[in-house]
Amino acid sequence: MKVKLFVTLLAFAWSAPSLALEKSLINQAISDVSSGLYTGIDSILIYENSKLVSEYYFNNFDKEQLHQTRSTFKSIFGLLAAIAIDKKILSPDEHIQPLISRYLITDNTDFRKTQIRVKDLLNMTSGLDCSEMPGTGPYHDEVVDNGPEPLKYSLSIAMATEPGKEWKYCNANSFLLGVTISAALNRAQQPNIKDFTRTNLFNPLGISEYRIYRSPDGFLYAQGNARFKPRDLAKFGLLVLNRGQWQGKQIISNQHIDFILDGVVETHWSWTDLINKHSASKAKYAYQWHQTIFELGKMSVPVSHTWGNGGQFIFVVPSLDIVIVFTGSNYGNIDKQKQAFEIMHKYLLPAASAFNK
Structure with missing residues (x-):
């Protein structure tokens, strides 16, 4: 080699x-x-x-x-979420539904879905019926990563448990976290999420060459698909x-x-x-x-x-x-x-x- x-x-x-x-x-x-x-x-x-x-x-x-980072970008985005919380853009205890409704209003027949908080997305405890570590399931990552409307699809995933009760690794959690922070930035009349990320995380670290991507419906792929240099x-x-x-x-x-x-x-x-x-x-x-x-x-x-x-x-x-x-x-x-x-x-x-x- x-x-x-x-x-x-x-x-x-x-x-x-x-x-x-x-x-x-x-x-x-x-x-x-x-x-x-x-x-x-x-x-x-x-x-x-x-x-x-x-x-x-x-x-x-x-x-x-x-180099492709795949889900390592989730962790990078977790750092950005921490910055947004520090800057009082949103709270970890805040329910996500009112924020996401700025982009899409859904008919939630399951009350548990209205109880999902920012911290549940951060810690993969949303309660969504989704488990994407190898050998588990059900999987939704293919549609969330490659579908035409990942926001609509992510919000349509059924609930399995109450939020905060059980860890289940799921791309939809990370994608919804990105949407939630975008909505919070909009509410606070702050720059869009790409500019916020560049100004508050990448620029301070001296990172200027990278690739981050948006979904077809216009939201940051916070669950992965970015590219960075190893250094x-x-x-x-x-x-x-x-x-x-x-x-x-x-x-x-x-x-x-x-x-x-x-x-x-x-x-x-x-x-x-x-x-x-x-x-x-x-x-x-x-x-x-x-x-x-x-x-x-x-x-x-x-x-x-x-x-x-x-x-x-x-x-x-x-x-x-x-x-x-x-x-x-x-x-x-x-x-x-x-x-x-x-x-x-x-x-x-x-x-x-x-x-x-």
């Missing part, structure tokens, strides 16, 4: 005794990807102490190419790692970062079930971010992360002061996507300087 390598070694971020161990583990990980032991991985970027220390590209990708994906992780601060400026308040790092709702999903000699720990979820516990010997390492189909991950590890980005092309193959978790567990987390102190 052809591999492109960009490595920056920062002397002040590495101690000489740990460097050999750290590099040997990282080199072994890259060797395993290059040899084909792990497949469909397009990039791995490693940041320690907020500095880029290693950067590897595979499969003819490079640092200048925009820019890392900036979102660094923003979380540094508790909402970027270059000394508070972009997102601490309360939202606490939710992202700690999780709000238990899920039925495990990201570690395919790791050899590792328990199938159940993930938590909040603000469109996943939270997973890695077991490293006697040490438990909490990690907040995104997930995008194909293997798009931003891993944030506060206890080890690292951010790691994966991009990949294993679309539709969840087992291959979980390779990133084995690589994290076997090589990259043990390679962190903080782990070896």
